[in-house]
Amino acid sequence: MPHPTPAVVLDRITHVWPDGTTALHEVSGAFGAGRTGLVGRNGSGKTTLLRLVAGTLAPSSGAVTAAGRVELLPQRLTLDVDRRVADLVGVAAVVDAVRAVESGDVDPRHFDTIGDDWDAEARATAALAAAGLPPGALDRRVGELSGGEAVLAALVGVQLRRAEVALLDEPTNNLDRDARERVAEIVRSWRGALIVVSHDTRLLELMDDTAELYGSELSVFGGPYSAWRAWRDAEQAAARAAETTAAAALRREKRDRIEAETTLARRAAMGAKAQREKRVPGIVAGNRASAAQVSAGKVRGAASDREATARAALDAAGRRVRDDDAVRIDLPDPGVAAGRRIATIADGDRSWVVQGPERVALVGPNGAGKTTLLERLVGSARAHSSASAGSAPEGPGAGAEERKARSYGTATAHTHRVGYLSQRIDGLREGDSVLESVRAAAPTATDAELRNRLARFLLRGDTVMRPVAALSGGERFRLALARELLGDPPPQLLVLDEPTNNLDLDTVDQLVDALAAYRGAVIVVSHDEGFLARLAPTLTLEVRDGRVTET
Structure with missing residues (x-):
């Protein structure tokens, strides 16, 4: 169900890389306060858009407004393998302060660090266990984890830090089936706004909304990926049908205009012949010629207007049809017989x-x-x-x-x-x-x-x-x-x-x-x-x- 208050608003965002390449051009739109799957073709600017929302990139022009603090889980984690998992999760300082107080160290700085977060270690341990990480993971080194475990730990950290807006960029890449299911469980229980870039259709099915970035235009559909894809396919089928109909109408108007021009030319020739043969008085012939010219002008104008209208309709229909190329392979047979x-x-x-x-x-x-x-x-x-x-x-x-x-x-x-x-x-x-x-x-x-x-x-x-x-x-x-x-x-x-x-x-x-x-x-x-x-x-x-x- 759509959320009335957007979590992120984009106002004509443009980003140009230092080499002059434009990644995004005047993108506007809004993300709701629920879970949104962000899809789009490679190179459309999805990762750039997430970085702009997170503030790790500054837009060349335009503005981003977020309803609170934003956390980004990037597509490629830069991991210091010697750091503790507690650092990756983001609770190391609080956990160390609590442990110091429990061991008798009453330095006021520890209490300032802890604030009201006395159960940080318990929450982090429970969340890591729920994500499938082994017991004692909080105190292990990042280098002791598998790549999938590191991604899960980082995702747990984003969840525990309770940012109002969380951004996940391809969180299931390189994860096996079990790890993907754990990511799905975390997403199912997510509280707050969540924007997920992914090609994992099973993960995208958990989304409340589906947003597409296409040609620097952001559109949001209320529903998961499968519903959006069905809508898009139906919309494109209708657009192609409308284009076919408009093309036929334009051909018909062209044909009618040519027939009208032919008829007018034939009438003009007949009138000129009659005048040359003096079958009618000159003044009558002149009046007839003037009237014929006025009539011909009206016919030509009407035909031209109808053709222009048909051409505009075809152009409008054509703009709705996506011109997405597809890989096409036509290769020599590699010579693999059925029993080879x-x-x-x-x-x-x-x-x-x-x-x-x-x-x-x-x-x-x-x-x-x-x-x-x-x-x-x-x-x-x-x-x-x-x-x-x-x-x-x-x-x-x-x-x-x-x-x-x-x-x-x-x-x-x-x-x-x-x-x-x-x-x-x-x-x-x-x-x-x-x-x-x-x-x-x-x-x-x-x-x-x-x-x-x-x-x-x-x-x-x-x-x-x-x-x-x-x-x-x-x-x-x-x-x-x-x-x-x-x-x-x-x-x-x-x-x-x-x-x-x-x-x-x-x-x-x-x-x-x-x-x-x-x-x-x-x-x-x-x-x-x-x-x-x-x-x-x-x-x-x-x-x-x-x-x-x-x-």
């Missing part, structure tokens, strides 16, 4: 063979060994390639691998044509241009061919000459995907490690479509259950403590 053995994943006496264009999902908690398994798979492909070239493969021999398989999951590729997108997308050279990066994977292709293929990944125009270091997160992902899929020859197996991290929801849609069009095998690690459901894997394997089981 592509890879084997094994654990002890059990093994699973990936055959043909299968989709395989690897799931499991953080730190279970999923990425290690992928790296072994990719490493075996490189060894396979070296062996095919006539050199000895690196690493342990078959006997060592068999012994390892009996105690720990292993993965082996039966092809050297493997494309690998790591979780960090770290296989790109920062100084190379987009075109140079892809040319390295497809050296026989011409620049024109590469530009045409890159355009299908929405990398076009001057963008292909930009260095990798200047790309946005979404652009880097599309480049990495293009580099793997445009390789010559194309890969028979595509290996993806958490591919939806930091991708906006529309780009996730594009990734699903791209993988549906890809005619090779796919092995993917992901905690994004919505993405996995749409991928529809033929096999799902759980990795836990390095062991592999089928689910």
